[in-house]
Amino acid sequence: MADTPRCTVCGRTLRDPASRARGTGPVCNRKTRTAPPPPTRHPALPLELGGRPVTDVSAGHYL
Structure with missing residues (x-):
């Protein structure tokens, strides 16, 4: 039984x-x-939010 596969x-x-x-x-x-690696973080904002350029997104009362 030398050819029988065994758990390493x-x-x-x-x-x-x-x-x-x-x-x-x-x-x-x-x-x-091993545990899956944590998700990678993207340091920059996406160029578009919801299909609109970032410049078109209203900042509201936060500015």
Whole structure:
């Protein structure tokens, strides 16, 4: 049974095709996967807000 795919973390036999492709079982995958990166922030304002150029947007009583 040397050709049987095994989990790279715990060594258990992998039976599911997705687990075999990934190289880890479902439990080890949940324990070892990293969290998604936080969303990137855009430092500049968008050129358009709601389809209008920024210069056309009223600032109201804030100015």
